[in-house]
Amino acid sequence: MYRxxxxxxxxxxxxxxxxxxILQGARQVGKTWLALELGRTEFSQVAHVVFLDNEPMKAVFEGSLNPTRLLAAIAAETSTRAxxxxxxxxxxxxxxxxxxxxxxxxxxxxxxxxxxxxxGSLLGVALHNGVSFPVGKVEHLDVYPMTFYEYLRATDTTLADLLDASDLTLxxxxxxxxxxxxxxxYYVGGMPEAVAAYAETGDYAETRKTQNRLLYDYEHDFSKHATPILAERIREVWKSAPSQLARExxxxxxxxxxPGARARNFEEAIxxxxDAGLLCRVNRVSKPGLPLDGYRDLNAFKLYFLDVGLLGAASGLDLKTIVSGSALFEEFKGALTEQFVCQQFVATGELVPCYWSAENSTGEVDFLYDYGGRVVPVEVKAETNLKGKSLSSFAKKYGIDRSLRLSLAGFRDQGWVVNVPLYATNLLPGVFEAISAD
Structure with a gap:
């Protein structure tokens, strides 16, 4: 599997x-596979210690943390030259x-x-519970579900090769x-186990079984790692997220x-x-200034799932939508498409998405990100209909000379806006540089 x-x-x-x-991310996004695959291909041996239900090794780390002592224990546990x-x-x-x-x-x-x-998973939660963290002494990599490009590598390498050429006309x-x-x-998503199930069997039903089991396991974690009151509030937020994305x-x-809920009751649950990597918080910004982080409105935000396939499973998306043409892209008022785009942005490791909405009107820009010293507004269209006034009005108001539209329409450079097909999001974040190079 390509990652x-x-x-x-x-x-x-x-x-x-x-x-x-440190590899961190939600459960079952492929952290262990990545580490073990690196060991298999780049090292002579792998000393794999799993702490889950491993009381002897936990006890070892409760004692002296002298590396020589720990290495001796790890070598004995794994029968390697650790x-x-x-x-x-x-x-x-x-x-x-x-x-x-x-x-x-x-x-x-x-x-x-x-x-x-x-x-490990839930590291973001653990670090808020008094864990002594080795600041400045470690490196980090965040692991996310498989991107659409990685999915193609597992299911259709010909299409992946075409994307590698970065030739949008092709x-x-x-x-x-x-x-x-x-x-x-959109249906299978990017959870590695779900992708593997589909790649091996071509059976969407088996894929959905995998997704439902993952959702069940996530909910089990709520009770395992949170107090009863907090766990119930976490569950309520989690259950409400799909329906909130379905709203206009x-x-x-x-x-x-x-009904009657207040921010103070659910802020910790969110x-x-x-922190567990199960939801992505995308804040509103008041204006497209640099850096965008300085203009975030912390009281207005959207919550996206970690994976488009899991969103569909949690929403009960019917298998029939796969064969019903473009209807799938319009499900939940385009929520699946926005989820897809947000997921691809986050997986780059470089783009932190936010959105903009007018104070006293209906104008809204679906996403914005800053990259290479510029703010890039992004309009998301679920199909090929490119009509819409919000993006052009926003660009004129703030003097933005280049914007981005993601849709099912073909590549089109109109000067002020560049339309990029949704399935070519792997060209982000440097799409404008790629176009200029051509």
């Missing part, structure tokens, strides 16, 4: 000033052993030659095939979670879901 992060992991392995690496420079140590489910995170500081200082990766020639593949991705105005509304 673009393997390039980052290989680069980490060869750096002379390498620090211990400590040698050609043996990758993988500390898995590290959220179950917070002291293992603390130990990374000593590995960095005393044994920088030891390649070590810690992988991509346009295969628009029907790309659209069919995109429709499939997708801004998160607390009273849609529970933060928990965001």
């Amino acid at each position: 673009s992060l393997m390039k980052d992991l290989t680069s980490w392995k060869t750096r002379p000033n390498r620090k211990p690496l 400590g040698d420079s050609d043996v990758l140590i993988v500390l898995d489910e590290v959220q179950e052993c917070p002291r293992a995170l603390t130990a990374l500081k000593l590995f960095c200082e005393q044994r920088p030659d030891t390649p070590i990766i810690a992988a 991509v346009d020639a295969y628009s029907e095939r790309f659209t069919d593949a995109l429709r499939s991705y 105005n997708k801004k998160f509304v607390y009273t849609a979670v529970r 933060s928990w879901l965001v």
Whole structure:
């Protein structure tokens, strides 16, 4: 299975000033697979320690964190030469052993030659619970569900090769095939297990079973890692997220979670879901200034799922939509398409999406991001209809000379706006640079 992060992991392995690496992300996005695949392809052995239900190894880390002592225990546990420079140590489910995170500081200082990766979910939650974190002594990589490009690598390498050429006119020639593949991705999503199930069987029903099990496991985590009151509020926010995205105005509304609900009752629940990587919070900005972060309105935001396939599963999206032409792209008033775009943005690791809406009118720009010293407004269209006044009005008001539209229409450069097919989002964030180079 192709994952673009393997390039980052290989680069980490060869750096002379390498620090211990933390892979973090939601459950089942592929953290363990990435670490073990790096070990398989780039190292002679992998010392894989899984802390889940491993009380002996947890006890080891409760004692002295001297690296020599820990390496001896890891070597015995895994029957490897842990400590040698050609043996990758993988500390898995590290959220179950917070002291293992603390130990990374000593590995960095005393044994920088030891390649070590810690992988875990719910790390964002754990770090808010008093865990001593090795600030400045570790490196990070965030792992997200598979992008559409990675999905194509697993299901249709010919289309992936076309995207590699970065030739949008060539991509346009295969628009029907790309659209069919995109429709499939909307349903399957990017969770590696769901993608593998579909790639191996071509059976959407099996894919949905995998998605439903993942949703069940996530809800189980609510009760396992939060107090009963907080767990119930987390569950309420989680359950309300699909219906909130289905609204015309997708801004998160607390009273849609529970009648009479207030922000103070659910802020912690929202933060928990965001920290766990299960939801993505996209804030409103008051104006397209640089940096965008300085213009965020923290009281107005939208919540997107971590994965478009899981959004469809949580919403009960019927399998019939796969074969009903373009209807799938219009489901939930285009929410699936916005979810797809947000997911691709976040997975770049470079783009932090936000949105803009007018104070006293209905004008709205679906997404904005800043990159290369410019603010890029993005309009998302679920199909090929490119009509709409909000983007052009926004661009004129704020003097923005280049905007972006993502739709099912072909590539089109109109000067002030560039239309890029939804299935070519892998060209982001540097789409304008790519066009200029041509």
